Amino acid sequence: MSNTQPGKTVKTRRHLHYVLRTGTPEPRTPMFDSVESWNWAVRISVVGLFVVALVVIAFKMASVVVPVVLAWVVAMVLLPMVDGLERRGLSRALTSIVLVVLLIASIMVIVGVLTVPLTYWLRRGSELGALLKERLETLGNPLAFFDEIGNALSQVTGGGDESASAVNLSSSNIVTVILSVLTPLVSETLIFLVSLVFNLIYHRDIQSGMLLVFQNDSARQRAKDILKDIQVNTSIYFGTLTIVNICLGIAATVLTWLVGLPHPFLWGTLAAVLNFIPYLGAAIVIATLFVVGLIVFSSLSHAVIAPLAYLGITALEGQCITPTLIGHRLTINPFLVFLSIACWSWMWGPVGAFLGVPILLCAMVAVRRLSSTNGENAGLHATAADSQAS
Numbered sequence: 001m002s003n004t005q006p007g008k009t010v011k012t013r014r015h016l017h018y019v020l021r022t023g024t025p026e027p028r029t030p031m032f033d034s035v036e037s038w039n040w041a042v043r044i045s046v047v048g049l050f051v052v053a054l055v056v057i058a059f060k061m062a063s064v065v066v067p068v069v070l071a072w073v074v075a076m077v078l079l080p081m082v083d084g085l086e087r088r089g090l091s092r093a094l095t096s097i098v099l100v101v102l103l104i105a106s107i108m109v110i111v112g113v114l115t116v117p118l119t120y121w122l123r124r125g126s127e128l129g130a131l132l133k134e135r136l137e138t139l140g141n142p143l144a145f146f147d148e149i150g151n152a153l154s155q156v157t158g159g160g161d162e163s164a165s166a167v168n169l170s171s172s173n174i175v176t177v178i179l180s181v182l183t184p185l186v187s188e189t190l191i192f193l194v195s196l197v198f199n200l201i202y203h204r205d206i207q208s209g210m211l212l213v214f215q216n217d218s219a220r221q222r223a224k225d226i227l228k229d230i231q232v233n234t235s236i237y238f239g240t241l242t243i244v245n246i247c248l249g250i251a252a253t254v255l256t257w258l259v260g261l262p263h264p265f266l267w268g269t270l271a272a273v274l275n276f277i278p279y280l281g282a283a284i285v286i287a288t289l290f291v292v293g294l295i296v297f298s299s300l301s302h303a304v305i306a307p308l309a310y311l312g313i314t315a316l317e318g319q320c321i322t323p324t325l326i327g328h329r330l331t332i333n334p335f336l337v338f339l340s341i342a343c344w345s346w347m348w349g350p351v352g353a354f355l356g357v358p359i360l361l362c363a364m365v366a367v368r369r370l371s372s373t374n375g376e377n378a379g380l381h382a383t384a385a386d387s388q389a390s
Contacts, residue, residue, distance in 0.1 A: 059347050066348050066355070067188045071195035073358045074103075075203070076234040077242060082200050096200035100193065110269060117263035226369045230362050237361060240325050244317060245272045251313055252285070259306045261292055271310070275317075277353045278337050282314040336360060 058065050078099055085095045199206065207227055214220040249272025256264040267289065274281030286307045293303030340360040344352035 055347075062348050063184060063188055064191060066351050067192035068195045069355055069359075070351060071192050071199055073234070073238065073355065074196055075199040076231060076358075077238045078103075078196075078200060079203060079231065080235050080239065093201050096197055099200070100197055104193070114266055114269060117266040120263070121266075222369075226366050229369050230365050233365050234358060234361060237326055238358065241276065241322065244322055244325065245275045248272055248275055248313065248317055252310060255309055255313070256289070256306055259293075259309075261289070261296060261306060267292075275314070276357075277341065278318075278357060279334070280341060280353065282311075282318075286311055286314075332357070332360060332364065336364075 078096075081099065082092060082095050086092045207224075210227065211220050211223055214223055249268040251268075252271035253264045253268030256267045261267060267285070270288065271285045274284055289310055290303065290307040293306050294300070297303045337357060337360065340356035341353050342356075344356040344359065346352070348355065
């Protein structure tokens with residue numbers, strides 16, 4: 001017992017000397033492996049608690065966080081144009097303001113053009129259910145079960161009594177409802193526009209301020225590389241996706257016009273906007289085209305032409321065109337996309353479904369950058385340890 005104890009003491013001192021000299025534990029030493037594993041567990045726990053705290057804050061402050069994040073995503077698309085015009089000698093502030101004004105004007109023009117067809121379909125909303133049910137009766141009356149549910153609900157809510165269903169709202173209640181809807185919308189729109197302008201003008205200053213959080217030069221340079229990589233990849237991804245979605249909207253407009261659906265520009269705009277949400281957006285457009293086809297056309301074979309043709313177009317776009325233009329380096333796992341859309345939709349609603357992909361893309365770029373940097377550092381430490389051992 002006394003013969004083996006000094007040997008263990010000398011060996012332990014040798015390990016301690018090696019750790020103090022190199023900063024890393026010697027390979028295959030159980031004591032230091034367990035300590036390192038515990039340190040990693042503590043780090044992961046701290047990071048996990050920090051992420052949970054951020055998620056809670058993002059959920060509670062959605063009215064402020066969502067417009068800011070949305071402005072950042074739009075700024076990533078517009079930044080290459082702002083930088084290019086600045087290199088040509090134009091003022092960055094003036095260019096940013098002009099681009100934001102043009103963006104607002106474009107949205108207002110599109111909304112103005114779509115007001116008439118949207119009003120038409122909203123006005124027909126009360127009769128769409130009955131008309132759709134009449135069209136589907138040719139398939140063998142599949143809505144009998146829903147009829148029973150509707151009758152039961154009408155009896156519970158007193159739907160048969162017209163006098164009971166009449167709601168008398170005073171003018172003060174109407175004004176209160178309108179203000180309760182418009183006030184958050186106006187405030188969030190204002191936050192979005194101000195954040196977008198400031199992000200375009202002071203992008204470099206914001207990035208430099210974020211880098212001041214880090215202490216040493218190596219961590220600051222690593223964070224700078226990650227932010228630059230995120231900006232480049234996000235700009236490439238959403239810039240390319242914007243062009244692809246515009247072309248897809250034009251194709252959907254031409255398709256619905258050829259098939260004979262009313263208001264083809266409405267369906268083309270819907271296809272272009274919803275295609276920013278992978279899988280779910282295309283499914284919504286296909287279902288909408290199918291329902292509109294059932295309402296407009298008397299035969300089922302004619303009603304399925306538009307949704308089937310659009311399904312083929314989106315399959316070609318999603319499997320061939322977009323991956324070829326963007327590159328396989330930015331290809332995202334579909335299951336991760338589904339989880340991200342589901343999570344952020346639950347937190348932030350429809351806008352969260354749109355922001356799920358850019359948030360996931362930023363996380364993937366940061367993880368890949370950190371993993372490659374850690375691999376390089378591990379290789380440098382192994383080389384240094386081998387040279388010192390020799």
